[in-house]
Amino acid sequence: MTRPVPRDRVILGDVARRAGVSVSTASRALASDGRISLRTRTAVRAAAAELRYVPNIAARGLRVQATGTLGLLLADLGDPVHGQIAAAFEHEAGENGYRVIFASGLNDRDRERRALRTFVEHAADGVALVSGLLDPAEAGTWVAPGRLVVVQSDSRRSPRPGRTLAPGIIQTDDASGMDAVIDHLVGNGYRDIAYAGDETRATDVARHEAAELALRRHGIAGPLRRFSAPDHAWHDPEVVLWRILAEPPEALVCYDDKLALAIMDALRGAALRVPDDIGIVGFDGIPFAAMSNPRLTTVVTPTADLGRIAASSLIGAIHTGHVPDAIVLPVRLAVRESTRDLRAAVPRDAHRG
Amino acid sequence: MTRPVPRDRVILGDVARRAGVSVSTASRALASDGRISLRTRTAVRAAAAELRYVPNIAARGLRVQATGTLGLLLADLGDPVHGQIAAAFEHEAGENGYRVIFASGLNDRDRERRALRTFVEHAADGVALVSGLLDPAEAGTWVAPGRLVVVQSDSRRSPRPGRTLAPGIIQTDDASGMDAVIDHLVGNGYRDIAYAGDETRATDVARHEAAELALRRHGIAGPLRRFSAPDHAWHDPEVVLWRILAEPPEALVCYDDKLALAIMDALRGAALRVPDDIGIVGFDGIPFAAMSNPRLTTVVTPTADLGRIAASSLIGAIHTGHVPDAIVLPVRLAVRESTRDLRAAVPRDAHRG
DNA sequence: TTGTAAGCGTTATCAA
DNA sequence: TTGATAACGCTTACAA
Numbered sequence: 001m002t003r004p005v006p007r008d009r010v011i012l013g014d015v016a017r018r019a020g021v022s023v024s025t026a027s028r029a030l031a032s033d034g035r036i037s038l039r040t041r042t043a044v045r046a047a048a049a050e051l052r053y054v055p056n057i058a059a060r061g062l063r064v065q066a067t068g069t070l071g072l073l074l075a076d077l078g079d080p081v082h083g084q085i086a087a088a089f090e091h092e093a094g095e096n097g098y099r100v101i102f103a104s105g106l107n108d109r110d111r112e113r114r115a116l117r118t119f120v121e122h123a124a125d126g127v128a129l130v131s132g133l134l135d136p137a138e139a140g141t142w143v144a145p146g147r148l149v150v151v152q153s154d155s156r157r158s159p160r161p162g163r164t165l166a167p168g169i170i171q172t173d174d175a176s177g178m179d180a181v182i183d184h185l186v187g188n189g190y191r192d193i194a195y196a197g198d199e200t201r202a203t204d205v206a207r208h209e210a211a212e213l214a215l216r217r218h219g220i221a222g223p224l225r226r227f228s229a230p231d232h233a234w235h236d237p238e239v240v241l242w243r244i245l246a247e248p249p250e251a252l253v254c255y256d257d258k259l260a261l262a263i264m265d266a267l268r269g270a271a272l273r274v275p276d277d278i279g280i281v282g283f284d285g286i287p288f289a290a291m292s293n294p295r296l297t298t299v300v301t302p303t304a305d306l307g308r309i310a311a312s313s314l315i316g317a318i319h320t321g322h323v324p325d326a327i328v329l330p331v332r333l334a335v336r337e338s339t340r341d342l343r344a345a346v347p348r349d350a351h352r353g
Numbered sequence: 354m355t356r357p358v359p360r361d362r363v364i365l366g367d368v369a370r371r372a373g374v375s376v377s378t379a380s381r382a383l384a385s386d387g388r389i390s391l392r393t394r395t396a397v398r399a400a401a402a403e404l405r406y407v408p409n410i411a412a413r414g415l416r417v418q419a420t421g422t423l424g425l426l427l428a429d430l431g432d433p434v435h436g437q438i439a440a441a442f443e444h445e446a447g448e449n450g451y452r453v454i455f456a457s458g459l460n461d462r463d464r465e466r467r468a469l470r471t472f473v474e475h476a477a478d479g480v481a482l483v484s485g486l487l488d489p490a491e492a493g494t495w496v497a498p499g500r501l502v503v504v505q506s507d508s509r510r511s512p513r514p515g516r517t518l519a520p521g522i523i524q525t526d527d528a529s530g531m532d533a534v535i536d537h538l539v540g541n542g543y544r545d546i547a548y549a550g551d552e553t554r555a556t557d558v559a560r561h562e563a564a565e566l567a568l569r570r571h572g573i574a575g576p577l578r579r580f581s582a583p584d585h586a587w588h589d590p591e592v593v594l595w596r597i598l599a600e601p602p603e604a605l606v607c608y609d610d611k612l613a614l615a616i617m618d619a620l621r622g623a624a625l626r627v628p629d630d631i632g633i634v635g636f637d638g639i640p641f642a643a644m645s646n647p648r649l650t651t652v653v654t655p656t657a658d659l660g661r662i663a664a665s666s667l668i669g670a671i672h673t674g675h676v677p678d679a680i681v682l683p684v685r686l687a688v689r690e691s692t693r694d695l696r697a698a699v700p701r702d703a704h705r706g
Numbered sequence: 707t708t709g710t711a712a713g714c715g716t717t718a719t720c721a722a
Numbered sequence: 723t724t725g726a727t728a729a730c731g732c733t734t735a736c737a738a
Contacts, residue, residue, distance in 0.1 A: 008497075009476075011731055022709050027733060037707060054473040058420065059410035059731035062714040067411065069454070069475070078440035080433060087431035090457055099471055101422070101454045104443055118452055120407040123362075123423070144361075235640070258640075265644040287588070287611075292616040293646035366714060375725045380717060387725060411713035415730040 010051045019047040044050030061097040062169060070314060071119030071143075074130040075154075077269060080258070080286045080301055085130055085151070088307030096315050096322060098125070107201075109133050109232060116142040118184055120247040126314040129153070130306075136166060146322055151310045154202045165326030168317070169343040174203070174283075175215070177299035179330035181253055181281050182214035184297070184335060189342030190251040190279060194225040196263065198233070204255050207283065211253055214281070225249060235264035241266045248272055251279035251339065257289040257298055264292065264338065287334075294337035300333045371400035383408075414476060421666060424472030424496075425455040426465060427483035428507075433611070433639045434656055438483055438504070441660030449668050451478070460487050460554075460584060469495040479667040482506070483659075484556070489519060499675055504663045507555045517680030521670070523663055527556070528563040529634075530652035530684035534606055534634050537568035537650070537688060542695030543604040543632060547578040549616065550594060550608030551586070557608050560636065564606055578602060587615035594619045601625055604632035604692065610642040610651055614652045617691065618646065632692040638685075647690035654684050 016026035023042055029036045031043035034148045036044075041302045042191055047053075061067040070093050071320050074082045090100045101122055103115035119127050126147040135157045136150045151170045165171070180196065193210055197204040212224040225247075229240045240263065254260035260282035264274050274294055282289050285300030309327060317323040369379035374393055382397035389397075400406075414420040423446050445521065445705050454475055456468035464488045467577045472480050482492050488510045488647045490504045493531045503507045520523070538546055548564055550557040565577040569682040578600075582593045593616065608612035613635030617627050625631045627647055638653030660678060670676040 009731095011734095023732080024710080024734075025708055028708090031733085035707060040707085054470060056415075056476055057474045058414055058476055059714085060733070061411055062409075062415065062716090062731080063733045065714075076440060077430070077443060078433075080431075080436070080438045083433070083436035083439075084431045086436075087457060090430060090455065094456065098473060099454055099456070101452055102443065103447065103452070104440060109730080115405060115590060121410045123409055123411055124453060199723055261641065263642050265646070265648075268646060288614065288641045291614050291645075293617075293618070293621060366715080377713090377717080377726080378724055383723090384717085390723060393723085409715050413717070415715080415732090418730075594709095670733090672714045 008055070010053045011051070013053070015051055015053045017099070018051060018094060019044045031168045066125055067123045068098050069122060069124045070098050070100050071116075071122070071124035071127040072100050072130065073105055073127065075105050075132070076103070077102070077104055077106055077327065079285050080288070081256070081301075083129065084286075084303040085307035085310070088304040089128065089311045090307075092308045092311035094317070096311075097154070098198060098311075098315060105132055105134075107133060112139075113142060116212065119143060124128045126318050128310045129309070129312055136169065147314070147317055149310050149314050149323060150318070151306055152203060156202045156205075157164070165328070167315070167325050168323035169311065170306060170329070171327070172301040172306065172329045172331050174207050174299075174301075174331065175213075175233065177283070177301070177333065178207055178210035178253075179214045179217075179244040180331075180333035182211055182218065184333060185251050185253075185339065186215075186218045186220070188339065190339075191220060191279075192225075192250040193220075193253060193256075194227060194244075194249035195252070195253050196227040196229050196244070196259060198227055198231050199226075200231070201255075203248070207255060208314050227252070229255065229259055234258040237262040237266040241270065245270055248278055250280065250329060253281045253283075255280035255283060257284045257286045257296060260296055260338075261288065261292055263297070264294075274338050275340040281339060285334060290334075290336070292338075297336045297339040298334055300334050302329050305329055356594075362409070363406045365408070367404055367407070368401045368406045369398060371404060372397045373459065386476055387653045391683065396607065397600060401601055407622045419478055421451050422475060422477045423451050423453050423476070423664065424469075424477035424480040425453050425483065426458055426480065426485060427455070427460050428460055428485070430455070430457055432470040433641070434609070434654075435654040436638050437639075438660035438663070441657040442481065443660075445661045445664035446668070449664075451664075451668060457509040458485055458487075459487060463642050466495065466529065472496060479671050481663045481667055484661070489522065490703050500667070500670055502663050502667050502670070502676060504659055505556060509555045510560055511560075518532070518681070520678050521666070521676035521690045522679040523659060523682070524668065524680070525654040525659065525682045525684050527560050527652075527654075527684065530566045530636070530654070531563035531606075532570075533684075533686035534565055534652060535571065536630065536688060538569045538606075538634070538692065539568075539573070539587075541692065543692075544573060545578075546573075547580060547597075547602035547604070549582050549597070549612060550606075551584050552579075552581050553584070554608075560608065580605070587611040590615040590619040598623055603695065604634065606634045606636075608636060610635035610637045610639045610649060612689055613651070613691075614645055615640065617647075617649070627691050628693040632695075634692060638687060643687075643689070645691075650689045650692040651687055652684050653687050655682050658682055677678070 011136050016023045029041045057165050060311045063229050093100050105112040127143045129149040131154050135155045149168045197206050274280050282296045282298035285298050288297040289298050313324050365376050369376045379397050382394045423477040446453050458465040478644050481498045483504040484507050485508050488508045502521045548561050556601050628631050635649045635651035638651050642651050
């Protein structure tokens with residue numbers, strides 16, 4: 001970042017001079033201070049409008065110790081789920097007069113640390129950490145813990161479901177979502193159920209464990225079979241595919257919709273048909289999961305709510321001085337076409353291939 | 354935005370006191386000023402580390418007249434295409450030491466104006482306007498035109514393709530993409546070709562016109578039939594669907610992949626099969642277009658490049674003082690399964706429904 | 707009702 | 723090699 005060329009800018013002094021008043025009067029006039037006469041107020045307003053004056057928030061922030069800026073750190077803006085969260089977060093922030101400065105952590109702890117640091121550099125009034133690998137406790141050492149919310153934490157040190165969650169944590173109720181999935185599958189005759197996911201992410205571990213627990217509740221023995229799929233497997237599902245084809249389960253529960261859709265696509269080249277030969281379940285409820293062929297059975301999580309609530313909690317915390325208690329948002333199972341009633345006969349023209 | 358509670362913060366003065374030097378010495382030590390002795394430099398460094406000092410960029414910005422912040426205005430962060438652009442933009446900016454502050458215009462001129470204003474309020478060093486409705490010339494009156502790049506402008510006043518584009522404009526070569534689409538369709542025997550899109554967006558108009566022109570070049574007479582699909586039709590394609598079903602074309606070229614995928618999905622409930630009874634073409638090349646069933650024939654646009662180049666051009670402009678010449682990025686037709694060779698026989702088990 | 711001046715946290719100029 | 727001090731643009735006591 002070499003030194004850029006200087007920039008011209010209309011400042012409050014220019015407005016004041018034009019209106020024939022002092023800077024302080026101009027400042028008060030624009031701030032609708034009651035002590036300023038209507039005459040001068042309109043004069044200042046007019047001058048500001050003519051000159052197209054725009055206040056410098058950084059300078060104001062220096063004085064009032066608040067920048068009106070929120071920092072949003074998420075794994076990847078390009079991801080549909082994170083994009084939704086970011087959009088809702090930004091919208092809610094904007095409604096409350098806050099701007100959002102953001103950074104992508106890209107599943108790298110050091111990047112996350114650097115991002116938190118720049119939020120502090122820019123004196124963000126509050127910070128939201130979405131799908132972060134960083135331990136919430138550590139994050140709280142980089143930014144003021146009273147001005148931090150942690151959304152869908154992916155830290156391995158996060159408390160397991162069931163334990164009481166720390167304040168400022170916002171999550172979806174993945175465990176009960178997974179319960180609903182297993183109930184649905186078992187209720188429709190599925191027994192040999194497997195899970196495909198990325199072993200490194202805590203969210204994934206939680207979903208996997210929840211599935212295992214639910215299966216046990218149904219009296220189905222043994223550990224849940226697991227197909228390991230690296231983080232970006234959805235761009236290249238072939239690696240996962242051949243392992244699945246080697247020992248196909250009756251139903252495959254996937255870490256998220258992207259992976260599920262990619263596997264369904266890859267399966268088309270193989271001998272297995274969905275849902276006739278194998279059931280597929282996703283997680284997240286992205287729009288495209290409802291438009292796939294067959295349409296994907298999945299757990300719909302309230303992504304927009306996540307972003308909206310993260311922003312509003314954060315703004316509340318900024319003003320009250322303390323973050324709200326942990327929030328767990330309910331999820332919903334959307335049964336669609338990628339699973340079927342296993343006990344019923346396979347539909348028309350099956351075993352065609 | 355009521356007054357928040359004040360915040361504690363380690364400032365340079367604290368570091369200086371701890372190291373037993375003056376603030377100016379501390380500042381220079383941290384900036385690796387050559388005149389500072391190694392002794393004091395390390396002392397200051399140590400003090401800063403112990404205290405976890407993080408500089409206040411706003412204060413520095415006030416002094417050096419640069420904030421290291423870029424403003425990014427796009428239509429909707431939740432959209433896959435814009436998410437990709439935003440991610441690449443943020444990444445490239447970060448590599449160059451810049452942070453990104455962003456806002457969603459949501460296809461509303463007034464929101465766009467307000468967003469540009471807040472970028473100025475926050476003294477962004479440069480601004481990128483992506484898929485904006487605002488006329489680039491007007492945008493240049495709100496922010497310094499020498500620090501503005503306009504990506505995929507959706508302004509109706511934008512120069513038509515063929516004309517020379519103003520500096521700072523970055524676009525994909527949609528016209529030649531559409532040429533390739535029409536070549537592909539006509540070359541495969543399609544004659545009755547229609548277009549589905551949103552009449553209000555300039556990008557849409559440009560794509561539509563390019564299709565019409567290409568058709569004429571192939572000696573196919575008459576205006577291109579158009580199915581009007583409102584901006585968010587992809588969430589509820591039924592309205593478009595019945596019009597299509599009333600007079601189905603041989604092939605339907607869609608404004609973008611989202612619309613194409615939604616229409617393909619809706620078509621599954623109707624009597625028309627893709628590609629047997631109707632060909633479908635998308636635009637953008639989002640990942641899900643490659644995973645649909647059938648996989649979507651589409652024009653792949655370099656979204657990540659768009660974001661990356663926007664950021665690098667902007668940063669270049671900040672340092673050189675003038676924006677680069679207009680850039681038009683090439684696109685690529687990906688022929689997949691949603692179109693076929695019309696002259697060949699319809700594949701196995703057709704007309705089944 | 708308005709103006710003067712101090713201060714927010716930095717960097718840069720000028721002395722020492 | 724280091725230290726006062728001014729300045730960036732703004733808000734806000736304190737004076738008038």
